[in-house]
Amino acid sequence: MADPDRPFEFLHVNERESKPRSTGITEIRGPYYDPMGPRELRDILETMGHYVDIYKFSGGSFALMPEEAVMELIDICHEYDIKVSTGGYVENVLARDNDSVERYFAEAERVGFDIVELSSGFLAIGADDIVRMTEVVDSDYDLEPKPEINVQFGAGGATNPETLEEQGQQRVADRRRLRDRERPGHREPGLRGARSGDVRVVHQELRPGDQPLCRQLTDRRTRDDALGAVGQGHHLGPDRHLEGRPRLTAAMTEIPESHPRAGSLRTREQIIKGVEAGLTSQQGLIAQGRGEAFDYLLGERTLPSADAAARAGAARLLLADQPVLSVNGNVAALAPEAVVELAGAVEAAIEVNLFHRTEDRIERIAAHLREHGAERVLGPGAETRLPGLDHDRALVAAEGIAAADVVLVPLEDGDRAAALAELGKTEIVIDLNPLSRSARAAAIPVVDNLVRALPTMTGHARELGGAEEETLRGIVEAFDPEATRRAAEQAIREGEL
Ligand code: PTJ
Numbered sequence: 494m495a496d497p498d499r500p501f502e503f504l505h506v507n508e509r510e511s512k513p514r515s516t517g518i519t520e521i522r523g524p525y526y527d528p529m530g531p532r533e534l535r536d537i538l539e540t541m542g543h544y545v546d547i548y549k550f551s552g553g554s555f556a557l558m559p560e561e562a563v564m565e566l567i568d569i570c571h572e573y574d575i576k577v578s579t580g581g582y583v584e585n586v587l588a589r590d591n592d593s594v595e596r597y598f599a600e601a602e603r604v605g606f607d608i609v610e611l612s613s614g615f616l617a618i619g620a621d622d623i624v625r626m627t628e629v630v631d632s633d634y635d636l637e638p639k640p641e642i643n644v645q646f647g648a649g650g651a652t653n654p655e656t657l658e659e660q661g662q663q664r665v666a667d668r669r670r671l672r673d674r675e676r677p678g679h680r681e682p683g684l685r686g687a688r689s690g691d692v693r694v695v696h697q698e699l700r701p702g703d704q705p706l707c708r709q710l711t712d713r714r715t716r717d718d719a720l721g722a723v724g725q726g727h728h729l730g731p732d733r734h735l736e737g738r739p740r741l742t743a744a745m746t747e748i749p750e751s752h753p754r755a756g757s758l759r760t761r762e763q764i765i766k767g768v769e770a771g772l773t774s775q776q777g778l779i780a781q782g783r784g785e786a787f788d789y790l791l792g793e794r795t796l797p798s799a800d801a802a803a804r805a806g807a808a809r810l811l812l813a814d815q816p817v818l819s820v821n822g823n824v825a826a827l828a829p830e831a832v833v834e835l836a837g838a839v840e841a842a843i844e845v846n847l848f849h850r851t852e853d854r855i856e857r858i859a860a861h862l863r864e865h866g867a868e869r870v871l872g873p874g875a876e877t878r879l880p881g882l883d884h885d886r887a888l889v890a891a892e893g894i895a896a897a898d899v900v901l902v903p904l905e906d907g908d909r910a911a912a913l914a915e916l917g918k919t920e921i922v923i924d925l926n927p928l929s930r931s932a933r934a935a936a937i938p939v940v941d942n943l944v945r946a947l948p949t950m951t952g953h954a955r956e957l958g959g960a961e962e963e964t965l966r967g968i969v970e971a972f973d974p975e976a977t978r979r980a981a982e983q984a985i986r987e988g989e990l
Pocket of ligand 1: 660773774776777779780781782783785787821822823827846847848850851903904905906907921924925926929941942943944
């Protein structure tokens with residue numbers, strides 16, 4: 494962009510490089526407390542655009558405006574060689590839509606943003622996590638990451654200057670680590686400037702009475718309160734949303750073969766991996782804990798009654814016209830291959846159906862199942878609603894669960910089994926808790942761990958594959974769901990631990 498033809502050209506002004514500049518960068522705010530439309534932006538840029546390097550949307554305003562308006566603002570900035578930044582909205586994405594962080598980056602790229610700000614003004618994000626998000630944006634997207642670490646220390650009112658300073662210095666150490674990660678020969682000066690220069694160090698002497706702001710940014714306890722206010726009560730690193738990246742907050746534990754509960758502990762590690770990969774919901778960890786408790790009481794083995802139930806389930810699936818295997822986030826993490834194998838053995842469709850439904854997680858689970866051999870996975874974009882259910886499990890695929898005559902539901906305690914029965918469908922449930930609502934409503938409850946029950950069912954299905962219809966019907970009719978539940982309950986009450 495050429496220098497403007499200025500009046501008073503003989504008067505001194507501080508000289509600046511031409512764009513793209515690596516120093517003396519000016520970032521202006523776009524829509525924030527006030528809306529800003531294209532005409533206002535043009536006015537500003539026609540007069541002062543020469544001095545502006547970055548235009549920053551704030552407060553997630555881009556998610557409120559029509560897409561056309563956002564794109565128009567971005568295009569105007571580009572006419573003036575100005576890069577457009579998302580602002581620090583990623584903090585809200587981490588707190589509220591934590592399985593959509595990478596989707597947020599992809600959408601920013603699609604709409605035409607140039608820079609994604611990665612800052613931690615309200616959320617306690619560790620420097621390592623910020624570094625890793627920076628690396629993800631840098632390597633996977635056509636976007637410049639703009640990491641920021643805020644440091645604010647100063648004395649005022651009841652604050653303790655030493656503590657504040659100590660905390661401030663700690664953040665400066667973080668800043669050094671960020672700088673150390675800068676690679677030599679990085680792709681362009683603007684980005685280099687953004688990486689180190691944009692680590693903001695704010696010294697602020699606050700007047701008595703101003704200390705709440707100061708505390709909010711420096712006092713760990715108050716930061717945690719602020720975090721609580723956005724809906725989360727603990728440290729929220731992005732690590733678990735970034736599939737395939739090394740995890741920093743809780744290392745995987747090697748489970749020795751000799752440990753008496755090795756199998757169960759390995760399953761636990763697997764479900765944690767599922768959460769990190771964005772397949773399993775955090776609530777899924779709690780569900781797993783419930784299951785573990787029952788498995789412990791059952792002796793972590795398949796009871797003869799559960800084996801018989803798995804056989805009846807296999808026979809029922811073989812008899813079905815349109816069988817469907819329903820998969821949630823826990824099942825996807827624990828037994829993707831076993832689901833695909835059972836689907837093959839009984840010629841069933843696979844459908845992802847979630848309680849804590851997000852399209853992003855549905856897509857991830859579907860892709861994960863395809864990676865494990867599934868040819869087709871239903872669920873993404875499902876729009877048919879099952880009557881009688883007021884939550885998102887009601888959303889099913891028209892050619893999947895909606896049309897099915899037999900549905901296998903592993904690992905779920907809820908009201909769907911009863912709703913499916915109301916619709917005349919047969920439900921086979923795998924649940925370690927014989928007293929769960931789903932197990933009680935199921936035509937065939939398999940009281941077993943799904944990691945054992947799914948392969949057991951596949952084995953029976955293969956063995957029964959060539960059987961006469963009459964034989965299969967005989968197996969299903971002889972099956973007594975009440976007796977199965979009772980046998981499991983009795984094993985829990987009387988079994989040896
Ligand atoms: O992925 P989403 O969003 O669909 O969420 C899935 C969960 C699992 C959170 C949700 O579907 C759910 O129903 O959780 P609940 O209410 O805690 O119920 C889980 C049931 O599964 C409980 O009755 C547990 O005993 C049982 N369970 C847990 N782990 C296993 C299990 N049953 C068999 N095998 C397991 N590994």
